[in-house]
Amino acid sequence: MIFGGSGDLAQRKLIPALYNLALQRLLPAAFCVVGTARRPLTDAAYREELRMAVAQHSRTKPLNEEVWRSFAENLHFAATPDERGYGKLREMLDRLDQTLGTHANRLFYLATPPPAYASIVRAIGDHRLRGDTGWARVVIEKPFGHDRESARELTEILHTVFREDEVFRIDHYLGKETVQNILVMRFANGIFEPIWNRQYVDHVQITVAETIGVEERAGYYEQAGAMRDIVQNHLLQLLALVAMEPPAAFDDKAVRDEKVKVLRVLRPITGDLVATNAVRGQYGRGFIEGVAVNAYREEPGVARDSRTETNVALKCWVDNWRWEGTPFYMRTGKRLPKRSTEIAIGFRAAPHQLFSREASEGLEPNALVLRIQPNEGVSLKFGAKVPVQGIRIRSVNMDFDYGASFMVEAPDAYETLILDALRGDATLFTRRDEVDQQWAFVDPIIDAWAAAPAAPPIYEAGTWGPIEADLLIERDGREWRKA
Amino acid sequence: MAQSLAVDTTFWGARVLGVAAVERELTRLRRALVAHAREQGLAAARASVLNLIVYAEREVHARRAAKSISELALRHPSRAIVVLADRGAREDVEARIEMHCHLPAADGATQIYYEQILVRARGDSRQRVASAVIPLLVPDLPVFLWWTGAPPVGGPPFGDLLGVTDRLIVDSSDFARPDLALPSIARICSQARGLFGVTDLNWTRLTPWREIVTSFFDVPAWRPFLDSVSGVRVGFAVDMDGRDIHPSQALLFIGWLASRLGWRPQGALAPSEAGGLLFGIARGDGTPMMVRVRPRFERGLEEGDVSGIRLQAQREGRLAEFVVKRQPDPRHQTSTVLMNGEKRWERTVPLPSPAIVELIGEELAILGSDRTYEEALAALVRMS
Numbered sequence: 068m069i070f071g072g073s074g075d076l077a078q079r080k081l082i083p084a085l086y087n088l089a090l091q092r093l094l095p096a097a098f099c100v101v102g103t104a105r106r107p108l109t110d111a112a113y114r115e116e117l118r119m120a121v122a123q124h125s126r127t128k129p130l131n132e133e134v135w136r137s138f139a140e141n142l143h144f145a146a147t148p149d150e151r152g153y154g155k156l157r158e159m160l161d162r163l164d165q166t167l168g169t170h171a172n173r174l175f176y177l178a179t180p181p182p183a184y185a186s187i188v189r190a191i192g193d194h195r196l197r198g199d200t201g202w203a204r205v206v207i208e209k210p211f212g213h214d215r216e217s218a219r220e221l222t223e224i225l226h227t228v229f230r231e232d233e234v235f236r237i238d239h240y241l242g243k244e245t246v247q248n249i250l251v252m253r254f255a256n257g258i259f260e261p262i263w264n265r266q267y268v269d270h271v272q273i274t275v276a277e278t279i280g281v282e283e284r285a286g287y288y289e290q291a292g293a294m295r296d297i298v299q300n301h302l303l304q305l306l307a308l309v310a311m312e313p314p315a316a317f318d319d320k321a322v323r324d325e326k327v328k329v330l331r332v333l334r335p336i337t338g339d340l341v342a343t344n345a346v347r348g349q350y351g352r353g354f355i356e357g358v359a360v361n362a363y364r365e366e367p368g369v370a371r372d373s374r375t376e377t378n379v380a381l382k383c384w385v386d387n388w389r390w391e392g393t394p395f396y397m398r399t400g401k402r403l404p405k406r407s408t409e410i411a412i413g414f415r416a417a418p419h420q421l422f423s424r425e426a427s428e429g430l431e432p433n434a435l436v437l438r439i440q441p442n443e444g445v446s447l448k449f450g451a452k453v454p455v456q457g458i459r460i461r462s463v464n465m466d467f468d469y470g471a472s473f474m475v476e477a478p479d480a481y482e483t484l485i486l487d488a489l490r491g492d493a494t495l496f497t498r499r500d501e502v503d504q505q506w507a508f509v510d511p512i513i514d515a516w517a518a519a520p521a522a523p524p525i526y527e528a529g530t531w532g533p534i535e536a537d538l539l540i541e542r543d544g545r546e547w548r549k550a
Numbered sequence: 551m552a553q554s555l556a557v558d559t560t561f562w563g564a565r566v567l568g569v570a571a572v573e574r575e576l577t578r579l580r581r582a583l584v585a586h587a588r589e590q591g592l593a594a595a596r597a598s599v600l601n602l603i604v605y606a607e608r609e610v611h612a613r614r615a616a617k618s619i620s621e622l623a624l625r626h627p628s629r630a631i632v633v634l635a636d637r638g639a640r641e642d643v644e645a646r647i648e649m650h651c652h653l654p655a656a657d658g659a660t661q662i663y664y665e666q667i668l669v670r671a672r673g674d675s676r677q678r679v680a681s682a683v684i685p686l687l688v689p690d691l692p693v694f695l696w697w698t699g700a701p702p703v704g705g706p707p708f709g710d711l712l713g714v715t716d717r718l719i720v721d722s723s724d725f726a727r728p729d730l731a732l733p734s735i736a737r738i739c740s741q742a743r744g745l746f747g748v749t750d751l752n753w754t755r756l757t758p759w760r761e762i763v764t765s766f767f768d769v770p771a772w773r774p775f776l777d778s779v780s781g782v783r784v785g786f787a788v789d790m791d792g793r794d795i796h797p798s799q800a801l802l803f804i805g806w807l808a809s810r811l812g813w814r815p816q817g818a819l820a821p822s823e824a825g826g827l828l829f830g831i832a833r834g835d836g837t838p839m840m841v842r843v844r845p846r847f848e849r850g851l852e853e854g855d856v857s858g859i860r861l862q863a864q865r866e867g868r869l870a871e872f873v874v875k876r877q878p879d880p881r882h883q884t885s886t887v888l889m890n891g892e893k894r895w896e897r898t899v900p901l902p903s904p905a906i907v908e909l910i911g912e913e914l915a916i917l918g919s920d921r922t923y924e925e926a927l928a929a930l931v932r933m934s
Contacts, residue, residue, distance in 0.1 A: 278569075278685070356569050357647030357675065357682035405569065405685030428918030429692070436690065441573055448690055453915050461917055463599055464690055468580075529681040549714065550689050 068160070068196070070187050071179035072102020072144065073113065076208065078120035080239075081178060084481035086121045089138045090131060091478075093486060097167040099141035103156065105148045113144035126479055141167075153194040160196065171198020174488055175205040180287075181213075185224050192228040206235040206488050209300050210291060211497070214513070215506035222499050235488045236497040240301045240408075242480030242487075245443040245469065247495070249308045249410070250317070252437065252445065259435075260313065262414070265393045269432065270543075272396045272411040273305050274550050276403040278355050280528075281377070285368030292375045292513075293347075297399040299509045303330065304497070305439075306395055309410055310385045319493040323501060330504035334384040341515040344383070346535045347376035350402040353528030360402065360528050374522045377401045380536035381512075382543075396540055398547065402528040407550045408439040422458055429453075429461040434548070443469040443477065561613065562668040563652025569685045572651050576665055579653045598665070600914060601687045603711060604632045606698045615698060616666060618907045620654050623664040626914045629688050630664060633679060635671040635707075645673035647682045680710030692716040692917055696910070700731040701738065712738075712746065719913050721751040721906075722798035723854045729934065732798060736931045739924045747919035752799045752854070753926075754909045758901055759856055759874065760806060762885050766861075766872045772887065775863035775870045779833065782807065782841045783860045787851035788825070795825040796854030800843045803856060804829065805930025806922070807841075815933040829933055850880040855904065876901065 069077050088094050102113060118139065122130045143163070145156045164171050175191060177184055184207065190196070197203035205225065212218025225234050240246055253259055262268070275297050281288045288296065307326040314321035336344045351362040364373050378400030385395060414433040422430075427450070434448040445467045453459040469477065487495055497505075516523075524533040531537075531547065540547055559565065566575050602619060606612040612634040619630045636643065650668040667686055671679050687693055695715040700722075702708050712718065718738065725731040739748045767776045786800040807813065808831070816838055817830035826844035833839055848857050861872040869890055877884040877898070884898045902908065 354678040354681035356685060357669075357671070357678040359678065404681065407689070409689075425918070429916075434690070438689075441570065442577070446690065455915055459915070461599075462692075466598070529684075548690065549687065549693075 068173060069100060069102045069176045069178055070147075070183070071104065071177070072100075073104045073106075073108065073116060074178055076178040077102060078117065079124045080479070080481045081176065081485070082117045083121050083125040084479055084485055086125060086135065086138055087127060087479065087482055088486060090127060090134050095489070097169050099143060099163055099167060099169070101143045101145055101156070101159065101163070103145045103147045103152075105146065107146040107148075108144050110142070110144050114139045114142050117142060126476065147190075150190075150194075153190045153196070157194050157196055160198070164198065170201040172201035173197055173203045175203070176485075177205065177207045181208075181210055184221060188224050188228055197228065202233075202491065203229065204233045204235055204488055204491065205229050206237055206485075206496075208237055210295055211236050211300075211502050212506065213290070213295060214510050215503060218502050218506050222502075231499055232493065234499070235493055236502060237484055238300045238304055238497050239480045239484065240439075241304060241495040241497075242482075242484040243439060243443075244477040244483075245437065245439045246305070246308065247483075248445075249305075249437055250322075254313055263412075264389045265391055267414055268390075268393050269413045269415045270394045270396060270545060271306075271309060272413065272548055273302055273309070273398075274407060274409050274411075274548070275301055275305075275399040276405060276407045276531075276550060277399075277401050278403060278406050280350065280360060280402050281363065281366050281369065285366055289369060289373060289375050293377055293379045293399055293401070294509050294513050294516075298379055298381070298397065299505050300497070302397045302399055303333075303505045303508065304501075305410060306333075306383065306385075306397065307501075309412075310390060310395070312389070317494070319496075322494050323498045327498065327500045327504060329385060329387075330501060330508070332386045333504070333508050334386050335508065335511060336381070336383070337511040337515070341512055344381060344539070345512050345515075346378075346380040346533065346539050347516060347523040348378035348380075348400065348526045348533035348536065349373070349375065349523045350377050350400075350528045351525040353402065353530065355402060355404075355529050362525070362528070363402075372522075374516075376516065376523045378403075378523075378526060378532045378536065380532060380539050382539055394543065396545075396547070398532065398536060400532055403531055404529050405550065406441060409548075409550060410437040410439070411435070411548050412437075413545070422460060426458045427460045429459070431462045436548075557648070557650060557668065557670055559650065561616075562650040563666065565648060565650050568649070569682070572649055572667055572686060575651055576653065583653065598627055598629055598688055598691060600626060600628045601691050601693045602626075602628045602630045602696060602914070603683060603687075603693065603715070604630065604696045604698065605707075605711070606632065606634055607637045608698075609634060611698045612668070614906070615696060616668075618910055620664065620666070621907045622911050622914070623654075625911055627664050628914075629667070629686075629691075631667045631669060631683055631686050633669045633671060633683060633707075635675060635679060636673060643673035645671075645675045645678065647671050647675060647678060649682070676706045679707035680713075683707075683711065684714055687714065694719060694914060696720075700725045700727075701734065703734050703737065715746045716917060717747040717749065717913070718742075719749055719751065719910070722802070723752050723755075723796060723852070725796070725798055728796070728798040728801065732801065732927065732934075733931045736924075736927045739919075739927060742919060744919065747917065749913050749916070749920055749923060750798075750802070750927075751906070751909045751913065753802055753920075753923050754912050755799055755855065755904050756803055756806070757912075758883065759803060759859060762874050762883055762899070763859060763861070763872070766885065766887065772870065772872075775865055775872075776811070777834065778837075778865045779807075779811070779861055779863045780837075780839050781862040782839075784841075784843050785846040785857040785859075786843065787848050787853055787855045787857050788845040789853055790847055792825060792845060792847065794853050795845055797825075797827065797843055797845070799854050799856050801827075801930055801934075802926055803859070804841055804843060805928075805933070806926035808933060809922075809925040809929035813929070813933075831933070848876070848880070851876070852904065 212221050307329045310329045311325040314325045349363050380398040383395040412435040416432050430450045436446045438444050447465045448462050450460045451463045453461050526533040566572050604615040612632050648670040693715050694717045696719045767773050784800040812834040814832045816832040820828040829841040831839050858875040863870045871888040873886045883901045887895045
């Protein structure tokens with residue numbers, strides 16, 4: 068069941084993901100998709116619309132017509148403009164259960180704009196859309212609430228129909244291969260974990276950089292800003308994965324228990340700390356990949372005097388035994404010079420400088436970089452002797468390139484996550500207490516910014532953000548990586 | 551016009567649309583190479599130790615640079631981003647940027663390859679070039695910027711690209727106006743403040759000359775003469791009719807001596823015979839002396855290359871002469887020491903090849919700033 072079944076998300080991500088799962092023979096034998104939307108549409112028209120979408124957005128091309136035909140036979144559409152529509156939907160689901168023998172196992176996917184979540188959940192309850200016999204799960208897209216309070220309310224509403232273990236809050240970053248690989252790197256190898264602490268790690272940098280501007284999402288983005296759009300979910304989840312203690316088991320409870328422990332000890336940035344540890348910015352005009360682009364305030368749907376931040380840089384502390392004294396720097400933004408998501412672990416320098424200053428001029432501290440996108444991989448930077456007479460040291464990179472090593476294309480994050488939800492594995496989804504802690508961290512910063520008299524500083528599109536963001540890290544004698 | 555707009559795709563690779571497409575295409579090519587190598591039981595490595603941005607305003611320079619880099623790929627596997635920009639603004643050409651990329655095999659070896667990207671900037675693209683180049687840099691690797699002409703003073707794209715550069719490489723050998731260009735490089739050096747290093751291939755060409763001159767004074771008996779140099783003559787090559795005068799290399803040598811020995815300018819710089827220059831200098835102890843830089847026609851030399859050096863020194867009634875010449879041919883150096891006109895010692899050593907490839911190869915091995923060079927340049931600028 069996809070609510071918002073003909074919307075942007077369904078067309079670009081969900082249906083292509085399901086189709087690719089079908090292609091890999093990963094879907095259950097008895098399986099069907101029911102999409103809903105307010106406007107009426109026949110099954111045939113719905114299938115045709117989705118066929119075009121899959122042909123365009125699928126990661127595998129061209130479209131396999133045979134597979135699509137059999138997949139499309141199980142695509143249905145129900146219009147839900149009002150209460151009566153939900154009544155018909157219920158009949159439709161019962162009928163499909165009978166013919167397919169799906170035992171009333173149902174996965175509800177909320178792919179509508181967030182304001183509709185509450186009423187849909189209520190309708191699922193009121194019209195008893197979850198079957199009487201099978202399991203029911205609900206997948207809910209971000210943003211989950213717009214602050215701590217509203218997130219709690221939404222969870223309460225969900226809990227009127229679903230148990231917490233039936234709620235799958237999706238953060239598609241967690242579905243990415245390389246994000247899962249953070250856990251494998253850390254906990255399947257013997258060599259990293261012993262140095263993964265304050266004694267060896269000087270600092271950590273997490274970057275989520277986009278080159279795109281606000282595109283067609285101005286309506287949402289104006290209200291959200293980079294803080295709610297990226298920091299509250301993706302960045303904090305990445306931080307939790309990097310900083311967490313080893314879980315006792317690789318299951319949804321143990322992994323999420325450890326993540327939430329990190330989020331709980333994240334030192335709050337409140338009061339005066341906002342000015343020193345948090346920087347925001349908004350993009351002005353500039354150039355991206357050689358093309359002139361507009362300022363944020365010139366984008367359609369954006370207020371001429373908008374104070375929405377499109378760039379955030381933070382300095383965070385994880386107040387626990389492992390990380391005391393090791394800062395975590397995070398930055399994200401739109402209209403930055405390149406698209407790049409990565410985590411860089413910066414290590415301390417060797418304790419004693421054996422080589423002359425001149426010899427080691429090209430030497431930088433060791434860094435382990437987990438590249439999440441693009442060019443998924445891992446690289447380790449270390450000093451090596453330049454092959455000339457005498458000693459001259461240069462930093463070199465040892466590179467592991469996912470694509471070139473495994474020679475297979477990684478599945479899309481949505482394929483991974485939908486399959487997990489169908490299987491009932493919630494490890495890669497965000498639990499109630501995690502969301503709560505994430506909001507608890509960002510809310511005071513957002514409030515402080517809203518109350519500040521000044522607008523965010525403007526940075527030129529195609530640069531790494533306002534000068535204040537550089538100062539945030541340079542004050543500590545460090546610098547942002549050349550990502 | 552139409553001809554100048556065409557890009558030779560057999561040399562520069564297929565055209566791709568945008569930075570993401572460049573990465574995808576290179577990944578695709580890389581995978582194909584890896585697969586091919588595996589079939590033959592070999593391993594293909596992506597070895598990249600640096601980013602090299604080449605900025606050129608003429609296709610012939612861009613091509614020559616790309617060829618040099620491919621020959622260096624075994625020593626310095628790199629990602630090379632060659633920027634070919636239209637000279638100045640042209641109103642009839644819309645400002646836009648095109649990209650081409652491929653993986654040329656390095657020097658005939660199939661296991662190592664380097665990544666070559668052409669960024670073709672048309673029309674007045676000064677403002678936008680950097681925004682296309684910066685996202686193409688491989689993260690975390692040092693960035694070398696090889697500027698093939700005389701570097702402009704500030705402004706885009708030079709200033710923008712310099713902001714991401716670890717080492718700027720220029721070549722003063724063909725600067726038309728060294729009297730303007732060398733001071734502007736000196737200014738760039740003074741702005742660098744440890745953020746990036748600067749070097750000049752002409753300085754690299756001087757390395758064997760500096761080595762050999764230094765080695766004279768390693769000899770204990772000759773060392774004292776270094777403090778009593780009474781005259782210097784440096785010859786540099788010109789063509790037969792002596793029209794193209796490129797004294798930068800010879801001048802850098804003078805600057806080097808001045809900075810090492812604490813010489814100061816005294817009196818104005820005077821033009822000398824046939825395009826040469828005459829410097830009035832005060833030695834470290836204040837004694838005045840003359841330094842002469844003069845053009846000479848010599849077969850087999852590139853214009854501007856140093857052809858010979860003569861240092862005279864007087865001490866305790868003895869006249870010592872330290873002479874370095876390209877003898878018996880331009881690929882050898884012969885150094886001679888004369889005492890009161892009598893030959894005391896002579897030695898011939900090979901002179902390393904001055905090919906651009908070798909010079910660039912040298913420079914790519916160094917990352918930090920070259921203080922000796924910067925001081926030599928500063929001393930030279932003070933004298934002129």
